[in-house]
Amino acid sequence: MKRYVPQKIEKKWQKYWEENNFYQAKDFSKKKKFYILVEFPYPSAQGLHVGHCRSYSAMDAIARKKRMEGYNVLFPIGWDAFGLPTENYALRTGIHPEIATKKNIANFKRQLKSLGLSFDWSREINTSDPKYYKWTQWIFLKLFEKGLAYQAEIPINFCPKCKIGLAQEEVIDGKHERCGEEVVLKKLKQWMLKITAYAERLIKDLKDLDYLEKIKTQQINWIGKSEGTEVTFKIENLDFEIKVFTTRVDTIFGVTALVLAPEHPLVEKLVKENGILKEGKIKVENWLEVKEYLKKSVRKSEFERTKLEKERTGIPLKGIFAINPINQEKLPVWVADYVIGTYGGGAVMVVPAHDKRDFDFAKRYQLEIREVVVPKEKNSPLSQPFVEDGVLINSGEFSGLTSKEAREKITRWLKEKGLGKKTVQYKLRDWVFSRQHYWGEPIPLVFCERCAKKIKEKMKEGKIKELEKEYQLGEILNPGWIALSEKDLPLKLPYLEKYQPTGTGESPLAQIEEWVNTKCPKCKGPAKRETDTMPNWAGSNWYFIGYLIKKRKEKNYEYWWDKKKISYWMPVDWYNGGMEHTTLHLLYSRFIYKFLYDIGAVPHPEPYKKRTAHGIVLGEDGRKMSKSFGNVINPDEIIKQYGADTLRVYEMFMGPFDQAISWSSQGVKGVFRFLERIWRLVIRFKEQSGKKVKNLEVESLVQQTIKKVDEDLEKCKFNTAISALMILVNRLEKEKNIQKRHLETLIKLLAPFAPHLAEQLWQELGHKNSVHLQKWPKYNLKLILKETFTLVVQVNGKVRDTIEASINISEEEAKELALRSPKIQKWLEKKKIKKIIFVRNKLINFVVE
RNA sequence: GCCGAGGUGGCGGAAUGGCAGACGCGCGAGGCUUAGGACCUCGUGGGAAAUUCCCUUGUGGGUUCAAAUCCCACCCUCGGCACCA
Numbered sequence: 014m015k016r017y018v019p020q021k022i023e024k025k026w027q028k029y030w031e032e033n034n035f036y037q038a039k040d041f042s043k044k045k046k047f048y049i050l051v052e053f054p055y056p057s058a059q060g061l062h063v064g065h066c067r068s069y070s071a072m073d074a075i076a077r078k079k080r081m082e083g084y085n086v087l088f089p090i091g092w093d094a095f096g097l098p099t100e101n102y103a104l105r106t107g108i109h110p111e112i113a114t115k116k117n118i119a120n121f122k123r124q125l126k127s128l129g130l131s132f133d134w135s136r137e138i139n140t141s142d143p144k145y146y147k148w149t150q151w152i153f154l155k156l157f158e159k160g161l162a163y164q165a166e167i168p169i170n171f172c173p174k175c176k177i178g179l180a181q182e183e184v185i186d187g188k189h190e191r192c193g194e195e196v197v198l199k200k201l202k203q204w205m206l207k208i209t210a211y212a213e214r215l216i217k218d219l220k221d222l223d224y225l226e227k228i229k230t231q232q233i234n235w236i237g238k239s240e241g242t243e244v245t246f247k248i249e250n251l252d253f254e255i256k257v258f259t260t261r262v263d264t265i266f267g268v269t270a271l272v273l274a275p276e277h278p279l280v281e282k283l284v285k286e287n288g289i290l291k292e293g294k295i296k297v298e299n300w301l302e303v304k305e306y307l308k309k310s311v312r313k314s315e316f317e318r319t320k321l322e323k324e325r326t327g328i329p330l331k332g333i334f335a336i337n338p339i340n341q342e343k344l345p346v347w348v349a350d351y352v353i354g355t356y357g358g359g360a361v362m363v364v365p366a367h368d369k370r371d372f373d374f375a376k377r378y379q380l381e382i383r384e385v386v387v388p389k390e391k392n393s394p395l396s397q398p399f400v401e402d403g404v405l406i407n408s409g410e411f412s413g414l415t416s417k418e419a420r421e422k423i424t425r426w427l428k429e430k431g432l433g434k435k436t437v438q439y440k441l442r443d444w445v446f447s448r449q450h451y452w453g454e455p456i457p458l459v460f461c462e463r464c465a466k467k468i469k470e471k472m473k474e475g476k477i478k479e480l481e482k483e484y485q486l487g488e489i490l491n492p493g494w495i496a497l498s499e500k501d502l503p504l505k506l507p508y509l510e511k512y513q514p515t516g517t518g519e520s521p522l523a524q525i526e527e528w529v530n531t532k533c534p535k536c537k538g539p540a541k542r543e544t545d546t547m548p549n550w551a552g553s554n555w556y557f558i559g560y561l562i563k564k565r566k567e568k569n570y571e572y573w574w575d576k577k578k579i580s581y582w583m584p585v586d587w588y589n590g591g592m593e594h595t596t597l598h599l600l601y602s603r604f605i606y607k608f609l610y611d612i613g614a615v616p617h618p619e620p621y622k623k624r625t626a627h628g629i630v631l632g633e634d635g636r637k638m639s640k641s642f643g644n645v646i647n648p649d650e651i652i653k654q655y656g657a658d659t660l661r662v663y664e665m666f667m668g669p670f671d672q673a674i675s676w677s678s679q680g681v682k683g684v685f686r687f688l689e690r691i692w693r694l695v696i697r698f699k700e701q702s703g704k705k706v707k708n709l710e711v712e713s714l715v716q717q718t719i720k721k722v723d724e725d726l727e728k729c730k731f732n733t734a735i736s737a738l739m740i741l742v743n744r745l746e747k748e749k750n751i752q753k754r755h756l757e758t759l760i761k762l763l764a765p766f767a768p769h770l771a772e773q774l775w776q777e778l779g780h781k782n783s784v785h786l787q788k789w790p791k792y793n794l795k796l797i798l799k800e801t802f803t804l805v806v807q808v809n810g811k812v813r814d815t816i817e818a819s820i821n822i823s824e825e826e827a828k829e830l831a832l833r834s835p836k837i838q839k840w841l842e843k844k845k846i847k848k849i850i851f852v853r854n855k856l857i858n859f860v861v862e
Numbered sequence: 863g864c865c866g867a868g869g870u871g872g873c874g875g876a877a878u879g880g881c882a883g884a885c886g887c888g889c890g891a892g893g894c895u896u897a898g899g900a901c902c903u904c905g906u907g908g909g910a911a912a913u914u915c916c917c918u919u920g921u922g923g924g925u926u927c928a929a930a931u932c933c934c935a936c937c938c939u940c941g942g943c944a945c946c947a
């Protein structure tokens with residue numbers, strides 16, 4: 014073939030590789046295993062995004078290289094198929110989610126295959142496949158059994174017009190994005206998972222993992238561990254305590270108010286009793302205003318509530334006072350929605366002199382500002398709060414102590430009085446695991462009135478031991494909720510003609526009476542099924558295990574929790590994904606894996622050894638690709654025009670892998686030209702007839718290229734690896750007669766990036782076997798080292814000359830050489846040399862006055 | 863607001879304490895061609911008294927023989943913020 018026509022070769026090789034099972038990973042092979050994982054796609058109606066192509070191509074290059082290095086590589090793929098977008102798409106188009114999902118998967122699969130990615134398709138999974146989600150449900154049952162799943166009342170966004178629960182993202186400016194109706198919060202009972210029980214381990218175990226540093230930092234900050242003191246403030250004339258968490262108990266003498274979140278138990282108590290407590294002995298004088306304020310804040314999301322300082326508002330509970338435990342001082346109590354109910358007990362002590370937010374709040378509402386900590390040396394003016402540690406003043410017996418000492422002593426003092434203790438707080442919150450949607454895994458629980466009654470009674474009688482014999486921990490903690498037995502899994506999602514909202518905020522499943530009404534597995538009495546479904550995270554929590562335990566039986570398959578296989582393949586050696594998943598999916602799946610480890614279902618405490626991240630691909634205009642901007646690039650069209658290899662190489666060459674980057678149509682052309690030039694190089698070689706001359710310089714460059722490509726691939730520096738290949742090609746083009754072994758090395762190095770082209774050229778060179786079965790080239794350090802180097806000569810740090818010098822020369826020799834240069838002589842004229850800096854094989858710098 | 867990342871030619875970027883601008887795109891000149899495209903060769907940060915010198919890595923300051931790189935302050939852009947995946 015004279016010309017490079019990718020369309021003519023790519024399909025051919027894809028078929029060849031598939032028919033010969035090139036990329037099937039072998040369980041229990043004697044070769045060293047290497048498990049490469051990419052985040053499996055959500056099969057949306059839009060089709061594959063060029064962003065998928067970028068990260069998959071890059072990790073495919075790693076997989077191909079590892080295979081050439083002799084590893085037993087597992088590089089699987091599947092579909093994260095449950096989720097809200099498909100359900101919304103179905104509502105819009107009338108196409109059932111199951112059908113839409115099937116169609117979308119077929120399209121995604123065709124697109125991925127056309128890229129020539131070396132996935133092991135025999136292990137393909139689909140989270141909406143009942144055989145798969147049987148195990149998703151099984152994991153939930155285990156969590157329930159161990160008491161890590163519990164019910165709690167949580168407010169959800171609700172559209173009163175559409176009568177449907179909404180996801181955060183469907184709410185825009187407090188309104189439902191589809192109908193524009195004002196969204197309200199509705200409290201519903203939701204299943205929660207106790208991820209907070211694992212907070213400490215999720216931080217601690219990061220230490221030994223090879224994650225990008227920024228990923229570790231983000232996870233640690235997300236978990237948000239802080240050590241401090243819990244201080245108990247009593248309410249005057251009322252048997253009620255407010256527990257406040259603070260990391261700065263040393264500033265306790267500077268407290269001038271308490272501020273409660275609108276969700277705080279005291280506020281809720283007041284709401285219930287309409288602002289009047291103890292039969293009128295305590296009364297909130299401005300109750301009407303407070304009620305109005307609470308109403309408003311209920312509409313705001315947490316994000317809005319903490320966003321803008323200027324909008325930070327509050328309202329006093331007039332007539333209610335708290336007592337500062339340290340000095341019995343009476344403090345006003347406020348409600349403010351910048352205080353978050355879910356963190357630190359939903360209450361803060363206001364110390365305006367030593368906290369920025371408190372300072373602003375105090376200024377706004379004319380609260381007292383009392384200075385109790387001063388810097389060790391100078392005095393601070395009070396235009397700004399002093400937020401650092403210092404020395405205590407105006408603090409009774411604690412005055413004169415440093416902040417650090419004071420925190421210890423005050424905490425001890427409080428503890429002795431029973432008014433406080435040392436505690437640890439996490440920002441991490443338990444995970445809301447219920448969704449009022451159709452397109453998700455059904456939660457395998459039923460509610461049984463009879464069992465509920467029985468459990469509650471026995472609890473009252475204190476017969477816990479008896480209960481424990483009959484019921485699981487989850488069943489005791491959530492009286493009435495009974496787990497399905499394992500043998501009844503999967504609990505299949507019933508096919509529903511109308512998955513439209515029910516009008517009550519419940520899941521559409523609640524409509525199917527014959528499905529909802531069932532028998533209690535424990536007492537065989539009447540029971541009702543849970544109608545909420547799981548969030549789409551449920552299926553992606555453990556999907557990397559799903560690939561391992563898919564078991565083929567002739568034409569059929571099933572999943573079987575095979576610990577031997579899991580032990581062979583786990584942990585994942587290299588997991589790549591988007592930065593946007595760092596705090597949710599990545600943390601959730603680590604939690605679930607740790608839980609599975611605790612119950613003995615998996616052999617290690619951490620699922621992923623190494624985690625890297627890719628940046629997103631933006632449109633040519635620098636904005637996110639989106640239909641509404643009209644800047645979406647369809648990979649199908651690029652493949653049609655230039656071929657898959659060009660698309661792959663371009664996306665790896667376009668910029669640093671971990672950064673967001675704009676698409677460039679011109680850049681694609683450039684890469685195509687590069688591949689064409691390699692093609693022509695091989696064709697030219699086949700026609701050349703002259704005598705081959707050994708060229709040490711080319712030899713060295715080939716070796717350098719091997720080193721560069723090898724090392725850059727390990728560091729995800731795909732762009733510079735490709736640029737190294739370009740430099741080699743540029744050089745080889747200048748050779749009159751190219752050596753075959755140089756070309757062979759080039760093609761082997763190219764194989765991970767442009768697998769089809771490399772395969773074709775390998776055959777063109779007369780080989781019968783595949784380039785992908787060759788050994789990865791090794792470089793020879795001796796051949797890289799050259800005899801000379803460019804000595805940079807500086808005067809006062811500025812480059813004034815460069816001299817070719819032999820390698821490893823001494824400072825004396827370099828000095829002599831440099832002083833011989835007329836340029837340098839000119840710069841040193843009439844100047845006294847004060848100092849000489851010499852860096853071996855690099856530079857010499859003359860420092861003159 | 864909180865947490866994280868980033869800012870270098872006309873553009874994507876390279877260089878992580880030692881020659882700023884590798885490699886690619888674009889552009890310019892020339893070659894080939896009836897012509898265009900493709901291809902090949904050379905050039906391409908800015909300024910000037912142009913073989914030489916000065917300036918230049920968001921802005922201002924600092925450390926160092928030497929700073930895009932380290933430190934401090936500020937400005938701008940992007941990602942995440944828990945029911946999108």
